[in-house]
Amino acid sequence: MTAVATSSRLLPRRRIAVPAKWRNPVGIAGAVIVLAVVFTALFGHLLWTIDPNSPIYDRLQPPSWAHPMGTDDLGRDTMARIIHGAQVSLQVGAVAIGISLTLGLVIGLVSAFYRGPVDLVLMRCVDVVFAFPYLLLALLVVGLLGPSRVHAMMAIGIVFAPQFARVIRASVLEVMGQPYIESSRSLGANDLRVMARHVLPNVLAPVIVLTTVYFSQAILAEATLSFLGLGTQPPEAAWGNMLATARGFVDSNAWMSVFPGLAIMITVLGFNFLGDGLRDILDPRLGGDIADAVTKA
Amino acid sequence: MTRFVAQRTTALIATLFAVSVIIFMAVRLLPGNILDLFFAGDNTATPAQMHAAEVQLGLTGSYPSQYWRWISHAFQGDLGHSLLSQQPVSDIMAKALPIDIQLVIMALFMALVIGIPLGVLSAVKRDKGVDYFSRISAMIGISMPSFFIATLLLIFTSQVLHWVPPLSYVSIFQHPVTNLEEFILPAISIAVFTLALVMRLVRTTMLEVMNLDYVRTARAKGVPRRNVLTRHALRNALIPVVTVAGFEVGTIIIGAAIVEVIFGLPGVGFQILHGIFQRDYPVVEAAALIIAATFVVVSFLVDIAYGFLDPRITVT
Numbered sequence: 001m002t003a004v005a006t007s008s009r010l011l012p013r014r015r016i017a018v019p020a021k022w023r024n025p026v027g028i029a030g031a032v033i034v035l036a037v038v039f040t041a042l043f044g045h046l047l048w049t050i051d052p053n054s055p056i057y058d059r060l061q062p063p064s065w066a067h068p069m070g071t072d073d074l075g076r077d078t079m080a081r082i083i084h085g086a087q088v089s090l091q092v093g094a095v096a097i098g099i100s101l102t103l104g105l106v107i108g109l110v111s112a113f114y115r116g117p118v119d120l121v122l123m124r125c126v127d128v129v130f131a132f133p134y135l136l137l138a139l140l141v142v143g144l145l146g147p148s149r150v151h152a153m154m155a156i157g158i159v160f161a162p163q164f165a166r167v168i169r170a171s172v173l174e175v176m177g178q179p180y181i182e183s184s185r186s187l188g189a190n191d192l193r194v195m196a197r198h199v200l201p202n203v204l205a206p207v208i209v210l211t212t213v214y215f216s217q218a219i220l221a222e223a224t225l226s227f228l229g230l231g232t233q234p235p236e237a238a239w240g241n242m243l244a245t246a247r248g249f250v251d252s253n254a255w256m257s258v259f260p261g262l263a264i265m266i267t268v269l270g271f272n273f274l275g276d277g278l279r280d281i282l283d284p285r286l287g288g289d290i291a292d293a294v295t296k297a
Numbered sequence: 298m299t300r301f302v303a304q305r306t307t308a309l310i311a312t313l314f315a316v317s318v319i320i321f322m323a324v325r326l327l328p329g330n331i332l333d334l335f336f337a338g339d340n341t342a343t344p345a346q347m348h349a350a351e352v353q354l355g356l357t358g359s360y361p362s363q364y365w366r367w368i369s370h371a372f373q374g375d376l377g378h379s380l381l382s383q384q385p386v387s388d389i390m391a392k393a394l395p396i397d398i399q400l401v402i403m404a405l406f407m408a409l410v411i412g413i414p415l416g417v418l419s420a421v422k423r424d425k426g427v428d429y430f431s432r433i434s435a436m437i438g439i440s441m442p443s444f445f446i447a448t449l450l451l452i453f454t455s456q457v458l459h460w461v462p463p464l465s466y467v468s469i470f471q472h473p474v475t476n477l478e479e480f481i482l483p484a485i486s487i488a489v490f491t492l493a494l495v496m497r498l499v500r501t502t503m504l505e506v507m508n509l510d511y512v513r514t515a516r517a518k519g520v521p522r523r524n525v526l527t528r529h530a531l532r533n534a535l536i537p538v539v540t541v542a543g544f545e546v547g548t549i550i551i552g553a554a555i556v557e558v559i560f561g562l563p564g565v566g567f568q569i570l571h572g573i574f575q576r577d578y579p580v581v582e583a584a585a586l587i588i589a590a591t592f593v594v595v596s597f598l599v600d601i602a603y604g605f606l607d608p609r610i611t612v613t
Binding site: 124127128131132133135136139140141143144216220223224227228229230243246247250251254257258261264265266268269272273 | 312315316319320323324436437439440441442444445448449451452455456547548550551552554555558559569570573574581585588589592593596
């Protein structure tokens with residue numbers, strides 16, 4: 001019994017048949033959650049038409065039919081605010097990761113493509129940013145620029161960029177060793193053409209996985225900054241600042257804390273699941289938890 | 298081995314230097330002149346007063362000379378004075394640091410003591426109920442922000458146990474019981490993430506290690522299953538855990554800032570946030586330097602430990 005299990009584990013974990021490959025329950029669960037969050041952000045305010053900022057209801061209500069998630073200390077509908085928070089979180093995720101991805105692509109591509117001193121200088125810069133715990137750097141940048149969501153997005157984008165640069169550089173280096181690069185060059189293709197036609201398409205898989213996983217981290221980071229009062233500023237609703245406000249009302253209405261927290265947790269979980277699933281499907285080499293642990297730090 | 302340590306030490310010094318330069322430049326180059334803030338709204342300040350403030354803040358001279366003054370003073374334990382309380386920053390930090398040290402130790406201890414056995418159990422009972430349960434819990438643990446865990450814990454203790462942790466900090470050496478009552482919830486809030494991480498990591502590496510030849514050999518020569526697990530498999534599976542645990546120290550210190558705010562513990566993280574909001578730059582600079590330096594030094598120690606634990610590392 002053990003012998004069978006052992007030998008099957010010794011084989012490389014590679015699934016060839018396409019249908020089986022996509023049969024990934026974790027990934028599917030993640031995709032469903034992410035789609036639900038995106039749907040909420042895009043259409044939620046059309047289905048639940050209460051204004052997230054109108055303080056006209058009874059204050060500190062527990063959940064009821066009229067207010068499925070209750071109301072807050074100023075008499076605003078929590079569900080409407082959660083829906084608005086979904087828009088905020090996805091916007092932050094998209095913009096911040098857009099910044100990281102752009103920076104990472106430029107640094108990673110240039111570094112791996114030209115090697116030599118360029119590579120050395122760029123990678124040392126990346127190492128230095130990496131030497132900071134990311135939240136400390138984000139705190140410093142936002143704290144010094146001044147608290148606002150735009151600054152939070154910029155800070156998050158910058159602190160995650162080195163991770164993108166490293167992974168992209170490593171993937172590009174691997175691709176550059178392939179014979180088709182050499183043949184393309186010998187056919188007279190210039191740097192730009194080689195990069196666009198051969199290198200980029202072949203590093204897409206790790207980039208997609210990285211983007212998904214870091215999307216969740218960006219949402220988490222924004223929630224943290226907003227919780228500390230450095231991100232999205234009240235009265236605008238964001239999950240982080242809703243939780244911060246709710247902290248003062250733990251005794252009178254604990255529900256105020258529960259819903260924004262759950263919203264953060266479920267969204268982050270969805271992106272993590274999706275990232276895990278995509279990793280299994282697209283790029284088994286990226287490995288599981290070690291890469292994970294390192295990226296989270 | 299000597300060469301490896303020498304290389305790492307050089308890298309450590311270079312990184313520390315670069316990190317300190319970044320913190321130094323960040324405070325000076327980002328918008329919002331410190332002096333303007335210092336005299337916010339006060340138009341009556343005379344040039345002499347402005348100059349005195351510049352001197353006090355260490356803003357005179359060129360950037361390199363400012364940096365040199367700042368860093369050489371820092372090495373002598375002089376981190377400047379708080380703009381608000383005029384207290385020496387080193388005194389503030391000396392009071393704040395024990396809180397972080399205690400939080401890190403407690404959180405890391407909980408994470409390792411619960412996370413490692415859970416990971417082993419999950420690997421041994423692969424694809425059984427226990428395994429699924431701990432894997433799903435770990436996923437949830439990784440997705441929960443510490444401040445949400447802290448809030449849930451507070452709701453639970455106040456509503457169910459009718460107990461609220463004491464809110465003013467006391468040292469563990471003066472009132473051990475009150476101190477632990479105060480630290481237990483924040484430590485749990487921070488530990489959950491690391492615990493989940495450690496559990497997942499131990500599970501994966503155990504699964505890998507358990508299929509290696511030497512483990513099979515040990516089983517074949519008749520070593521009892523329990524001994525194979527602890528002596529052969531776990532010992533090797535723990536090597537990556539060392540890395541992650543070390544890496545987590547930095548994350549925990551800065552993550553502690555958030556729960557320190559919630560639970561009113563005046564640690565280094567709390568000070569940096571307070572400093573940011575009060576625009577108390579000497580405090581921000583010093584706290585950032587302490588956190589970043591700790592992070593860099595711990596990574597260095599982990600690297601070295603890794604070299605000893607796994608001799609293959611030093612070869613490359």
